[in-house]
Amino acid sequence: MRPGSSFSHKPPAEKEKQRRDRMKDLYSTLATLLHLEPYDSKSLPEFLDRATSSLIHLKEGVERLKVRKEELEKEVSHNSKPSNSEPRLKVVQVTELVDQKLEVNMIFMVSNKKVVPFEVLRVIEQGGAEIMSSSFSTVGPHIYCTIHAQAFQARLGFDAKLIESQLMELIY
Incomplete structure (x- = not known):
């Protein structure tokens, strides 16, 4: 070596x-x-x-x-419509899950000043659902929102159609 x-x-x-x-x-x-x-x-x-x-x-x-x-x-x-040279994206999806659970998915424009997170949560709670988790993410000009909720009382349940229509009113 x-x-x-x-x-x-x-x-x-x-x-x-x-x-x-x-x-x-x-x-x-x-x-x-x-x-x-x-x-x-x-x-x-x-x-x-x-x-x-x-x-x-x-x-x-x-x-x-x-x-x-x-x-x-x-x-x-396809849902985006140019208005004043700015697209007006609006998507609301309310899904009933098993065991009296609810999932809400929304996409809306940051410029939509009518939509405030606590208003969205209020609409869901007024529909008879208790918020379990919520997520609001801003990506570019869009806000993506996912909310999981369950019925306040299992025997009473919640009205998913009412919640969806009220959220649509809030966004539109």
């Missing part, structure tokens, strides 16, 4: 053990990321087949979501 060189020689068996341990860690990481059973419980080819089919399923899901996004963008652009 030359002076000044730091060369460590590992036996081939130790290098192979390190390689196998690294591959084992990578397979475990893959199983975690894809929410699969740990690969130790199955044979490696079976595990890799499951991982492959899971990735294919995820890729198909991404493609479906891209198509849905394009459909929604077309719908949003």
